[in-house]
Amino acid sequence: MKKNELYEQRKKIVYNIIQDDVYQPLKLKEFSYLLQVPPRDREQLKQILDELVAEGKISITKKGKYTKLEKGLVRGIFESNARGFGFVTVEGEEEDYFIPENAVGDAMYHDVVLMQVVVPYAEPGKRKEGKVIKVLERGITQVVGTFQKSRNFGFVVPDNQRFEKDIFLSKSESKNLSEGHKVVVKIIDYGGDGKNPEGKVLEVLGHANDPRVDVLSVIKAYDVPLEFPQEVMQQVKRVNDEVLEREKAGRMDIRGWQTVTIDGEDAKDLDDAITLTRQDGGYQLGVHIADVSHYVTEGSALDQEALKRGTSIYLIDRVIPMLPHKLSNGICSLNAGVDRLALSCIMDIDAKGRIIGHKIAETVVRVDERMSYTSVAKILEEQDPEEIKRYENLVPMFQLMKELSDILRQHRHERGSIDFDFPESKLILDEDGRPLEIYPYDRNCATKIIEDFMLAANETIAEDFFWQELPFVYRTHESPDPDKIQKLAVFIQNFGYFLKNSSKDHIHPKEIQKLLNKIEGTEEEALISRLALRSMKQARYTTTNIGHFGLSAKYYCHFTSPIRRYPDLQIHRIIKENLHGNLQKKRVKHYEQILPKVAEISSKTERRAEEMEREVVKMKKVEYMEQHLGEIFVGVISGITTWGIYVELPNTIEGMIRVADMIDDYYNYDERSYSMVGEMTGRTFELGMRVAVRVKETNRMLRTIDFELYDEDMEE
Known part of the structure; x- marks a missing residue:
């Protein structure tokens, strides 16, 4: 038996002894006598006991005696709130516990705490409540x-x-x-x-x-490494700059297929290429993904660092890559005009958008052209003659891509896939990292083409491996919490909308989709869309396939971005081992052991990246508005609360008019109509209403923008 297995076995025995009804609290020395532990093993026993205390499974008294937890004590993660109270999240429980200010103790943000449950069940209008008894582990060091x-x-x-x-x-x-x-x-x-x-x-x-210290501060706050360890760079040095002839052996050679990549203008890590032909009344779509796992071998220093990072992080003024540039921008990037190794999913699709057959293969590809979203959109949407002439040999394939993309999108729509189409913010910075311009960046037909093709490949791969019953990492999205859907249903009734079956335990995604269709173009669209999104659970990585609610998909995974996402890299290894017939009993057991941790780490690093990206965008928006203090803008009311009115400008920047600054009247928030009404004048502010505002104040530390009403006639 291995040493770590023996340790875990002893730990389990110790825990079970303490849980026994006849057990009485004992000090370390007494406990070691009870177990007849020889002196040489007492240090390990102490380590086991202290570990169980740290994990919140047992307790230690002020007199140093180890004992079982008092009834109603649980371990959780504390989240603080600026107003003094907090919340504790307990693993396995969907709803967190409210911690009143007088029950917080000395707990701080992200601490692991031992909590006494005060109110175990949520009552109507209330929530579960607890009291922090002890900090087990500090979350921030x-x-x-x-x-x-x-x-x-x-x-x-x-x-x-x-x-x-x-x-x-x-x-x-x-x-x-x-x-x-x-x-x-x-x-x-x-x-x-x-x-x-x-x-x-x-x-x-x-x-x-x-310059740029603000973004660096965010990176350091999240403890994200900017440099790669020396052993990683040593491994990268040994990677060839070009694909060797022997590496191409045994692979499907598709270098003669008309192949393109379509990405943003600034992208350098090109991990997906597309081929498409018309075939037998339908289509043959090839999604060819960089074979990163050929270079990043399991268990190597490079692999361990990639798992630790989990994902590339795309901040406004820089990218923090998951893999060093020699790989991400070099040998693993599907650059035009050079041979590259790929893992391909080649799908046969009928005229209705159904995938009726597929092949997964290790391939050698040679991309004909590196296209941008802008260029393809010019060809397909604007019919730009110069762009059409420049790429005339590729135009028929682009037109076929648009045709298939529309069919696939309609097919997903019919089954109930939800599409939250919020405009992203595009920020232009100067050489010192200061924002020059901010505007909404909408998806065009080219971005939708790539999105549709990647979704098709991801679903195909996930379904294939689900039915093979092999260990795998799925991208899953659970059904929303019934209580949140019920609250959304009650809220939208104020605007005359209804959700079918919202009172039951399960709602079909098609009902959310129908709601989004109904509110499209209305004044309340932005608010209801955001509330609908907030009622959803977060997608995550799991080893069990429970489907993807938002996509209304039974099977889904992330296969298409192994340069920048670790789960994709991980499943590439599984796919390749399976192709070579190497997934025997020993390797299956290996993956069953490691994949739960891979899924957990990948979900956490994804959240970290999303938080960092949001924080930097918010920071730059505040910095941008600092340059426009006192200026007047026209925006749309995007939200109303008891403390103020949120206004969103056409450039996606949102600020707040505080009720305290609305001095022309005394305003009250009307919960029934979600409006702000003046007592004396009856002046009313409603969702979707256009208002003129002056930029009053900004606060970089708090990331806030304050507006004040500007009552001159608004210019169109």
Whole structure:
């Protein structure tokens, strides 16, 4: 038996003994006598007991005795709120516990805590409630913030608003710092009883106003590495710049097929290429994905670093890649005019968009042209004569792509796939990283073509491996919580809309789709769309296939982006082993053991990347509006609450008019009509209403933009 297996076995025995009804609390020495543990193993016993305490499975008294948890005590993750209260999320429970301000104790953001359950079940209009008993593990060990100097010491004000307390720096730690410096500090004492946490400076990033320090601060706050470890770069050095002839042996050679990549103008990691022909009254679609797993071998330093990163992170002024550039922009990128190794999913699709057959193969490809979304859209939407002439030999394939894309999209629509079509923000920065321009970036026909083809490949691969009953990583999206759907149904009734079967445990995605169709073009579209999205659960990676609610798909995975997503890379290995007949019992067991952790890490790193990307966009929007203080804009009311009116400008920037600043009347929020009404004048503000606003104030630290009403006649 391996050492770690023996350790886990002993840990299980220890836990079961403590859970026994006849067990009485014992100190370490007493417990070791009970188990007849020899002196040489007592250190391991202590490690086991302390580990069980840290995991929140047993408890330790003030007198150092190990005992079972009191009834009603559970382990969870604490999330703080700026207003003093918080929430605890418990694994396996869908709804979190509310923690009142007087029950928070010394818990801080993301701490692992032991919580006493006060209200175990949510009642109508209320939620489950708990009280923090003990902090088991600190969630944050280092913080990024802005330095503020006092005479004999300093403070760091955390950028993360959920970490509520300023961090004290001693005189010696503060001596070389200036007011406004952005720093990374390690927390050496978490304080408590009115005392602030204390920190030690690990790194000075620069002054808060220095170019690009703002984005760097976000990167450091999330503890994302910018450089690759030396052993990773050593491994990369050994990778060839070109595909060797021996590497092409045994692969399906499709270099003669007309092949293109279609990506954004700035993209350098081109991991998917497309071929398409008309065939037997239908279509043959080839989705060819860079064979990254050929270069990133399982268990290597490169593989371990890729799993740790989980995904490439696309910030406004930089990309933090999952793989080093020599791979992501070089040998793994399907660059035009050169031979590349790929893993291909070649699908036969009938005239109604049904996939009636497919083949998965290791291939050698040679891309004919590196196309951009803009260029393909010019050909298909604008009928641009210059663009058509430049790519005249490819135009028939692009027209066929548009034809098939429309069919596939209609097929998905008929089964109930939900399409939340929110415009993304496009930000243009100057050479110092300051925002020059912000505007909405809508999907065009070319982006939809690639989206439709990638979805088809992902569904095909997932269904294939589901029916083979092999270990796999699926991309799943659970049905929404019935309570949230019920709340959405009640809300939309105020606008005359209804959700069928919203009171039952299950709702079909087609009902959400129908709602989005009904509200399209209405004043309340933005608000209801956002609320519908918030009522959905987050998609994640799992080893069990439970389908994808949003796509109304029974089978779905991520296969198409192994350069920038680890789950795709992982399943490429499984697919290739299966193609070669190597997925025997031993390898199946291996994957069954490692895939749950891969899925968990990949889901977490994906959330981290999304949070970082959102935070940087929000930060740059605030910085952009700093340049427009006092200026007047016309926007649309996108939300109304008791504390203010949210207004979204045509460039996607959203700010708030605070009720306290609406001085022409005393305004009340009407919950029934979701409007703001003046007591004396009866002046009413409603969702979707156009209003003129003046930019009053911005706050980079809080990431907020404040508007005030501008009552002159609005210009069209």
